[in-house]
Amino acid sequence: MTVDQRQELGLFLRSRRERLTPADAGLPPTSRRRTPGLRREELAVLAGISATWYTYLEQGRDVQASDQVLGALAAALGLNRSEEDHLFRLAGRAREIAAEPEPLAAEIAAVPGLLHEHPAYVMTATYDVLSHNEAAAALFENLRDPEPNLARWTFIAEEARHVVVDWEQEARTLLARLRTVAGRHPGDERFTRLIDDLHEASPEVRAWWPQHEVQAQRLAGRKRLRHPVLGALDYAFTAFHPAEQPEQTLVIYSDPRPL
Template identity: 40%
Template sequence: MSSRVAPGEEVTPGLDRRAELKEFLRSRRARLRPEDVGLPTYGRRRVPGLRREELAQLAGMSYAYYARLEQGYGDTMSAEVLEAVALALRLNEEERDHLIRLAQPERTQAAPPPQQLRPTVRNLLDALGVPAYVVSRRMDILGWNRLATAVFGDWAQLPPEERNLARLIFLSPATRDRFADPDRAAVRAAGALRMNAGKSPGDSHLSSLIHELSQRSEEFRRLWARHEVSCGTIGDTVRMRHPLVGEFDLVHEPMALPGGAPMRLVTYHAEPGSRSEEALRTLASWEMAPLR
């Protein structure tokens, strides 16, 4: 199944915002214990985590008012209420933004238009001396340079509709083999998709990708159910694996590209003077060698 849909083809509807908000709040409550937030423990608990009434107490609101939020009626609530809930749940910045987008859809950005790289961005990719690629909000791979091919594999050999980073991480054994820790790569991919779906819940193409991954990958279903919201920490180290040079570490640096639909330029570099830098230099010389 393709993550893109041809004109006239039926598509999966956008995500159910209220259902997403309900499950997100439940999942965040479940990871907190009363003793974590200074509350006494009493009674037998059928499910882990804070009860609704305990969360409402922490956020300084009535149980009934918080219950309405967890039922999906966040659009009637003030920014101060949402901030209080985010603080009580100990949400990080990405999770807080996700809560606000789900609760107040008027703040949510519309689904992005079809995306193409500007010629200047393609030139930039070619000029960079490190592995780099550009992805859309749906994690479609829109462009890459030759060093990215050396590290991640030859995406040019794939049909355009299969050039999606999340799809490859969950469904392509060859792609997973390029990561020394494919489980960590999967966690990051699921978290990024969850965050991006919150930004564009009406994006039917993104919903189709999520539906496909849910149908075809048990690992994705498990990670998606966790409601983690993250695309990884800027400056993270990613350990890669290559049949030519073995394992090596690269520092991951994503950055937003200005103008038009949301796109991210993702670069990877090795620490100067490290064995990883030597491995990357070897891959560069191999990739840039003229064909015979």
Template identity: 40%
Template sequence: MNREELARFLRSRRARLTPLDAGLPMGERRRTPGLRRQEVAQLAGMSVDYYIRLEQGRGPHPSRQVLNAMSRALLLSRDERAHLFRLGDQPLEPARRSDSVPASILHLISFLEEVPAYVLNARYDLLAWNPLASALMGDLDAQPPDNLNVIRWIFSAPDLVDHLGDEEKSRFTRAAVADLRTAVAAYPDDHDIQALVAEMDALSPHFRALWADHEVEVRREQRKMIMHPEVGLIHTICQVLPVPDRDDLRLVLYTAEPGSASHQALRRLREVTLSSLDESGCV
């Protein structure tokens, strides 16, 4: 159990709550934001001393009952609750790491001719993609293998995410860091994920600031506005789906509202992509 990381997470979640959030009276003016430790212990039905020791990184191994109680007291989201259980060495589901993309998924993305699709692992490495995804995101086939990590793009090669507008880039950056934190807890012995976090921490003050917020959220659906140099603005619906029997992998699909201008833009992008492939002799 990582006591220090558990302690930091508990402190960060307590600091974001107000007494009103938790159904408590505001009382006198507070010198620091957030609930007091005594209030969290009261809401969780546990002793103040026990909770304080957990926040100080010197508490005992918490039971599932204790983790459930703290989750309710701190008003944790579903993703945050799962993260808390992993930090307490009581994962809700066993995590399995595998970067091998099943053949069935490779076939699926190749058949999705009008839908940009790619596969990510928990470290945000791009493992596979179809031609339309490459066209949408900027010629993925031309990138060297060690430069196919989306987290690294965000913080060390921002030109590779210039297809996103400023607002979308900011929202995506925060969501990706929150998602990466869930991976650190899910795979505590994964040296590749730890190395990526250490690299970004040393490289980017922005990453350090976001990491210090201890936000936790598994990526699912997100709407993005993408400016493509050939077909213009595309309003996409980005779906992030877990790959069956591969806990580490996610299938990412970009769709648009049927019949919309963005839907037509994706179709034009497909035509441009097929024309380019035909000229290069790849089809």
């Protein structure tokens, strides 16, 4: 693990420790605390590990955690599945996905055009849009740019705050997913550059990123968007990963309902 990876792991553990109260962990109440959440010693006891060793781990020192220890920490912290997966990846205990994405197959690139009135696009793990149809471009005008990127558009373009009805909720979710995927590619310049650009351009990213939120991608749901002609609509969306290109995602919007 690199120094940056160890520091990121420590910050993530601390952020999750500080959100727990003694009551959450089944501990008796104590006197007033100077800092939020559980003490390091309390978490170490719950996980069945040395308090000193856990402190080293949270401080980003050069110590290695086994799968068993990481599982115990995940259980003690009450992590959900996405957070536990992120923890293991930060600790270098999970299989890394190849850094370079597969090239866009012509057959996949053609799919959005086959869907006609249903907005559809294909994007990479870093939210670069590789293919889209005109219905999608009508919703997201940035898709007509030479190198469209939905993460940059969401946080940097003023238009995004109008088009995405629930902008803050959707933007926070996107950032949590970006952190999750970036954790699978430590040191990957594609993610580093995107995250740095978002930090520079967006005060929201600077405020939310230290919270270490992670979330797996939703493969179905509904999203409220403002169509330039039809007005505010509630769309159903579905997402698919091509079998041979799991880092790419085909997103389709359908069943629009007036708000």
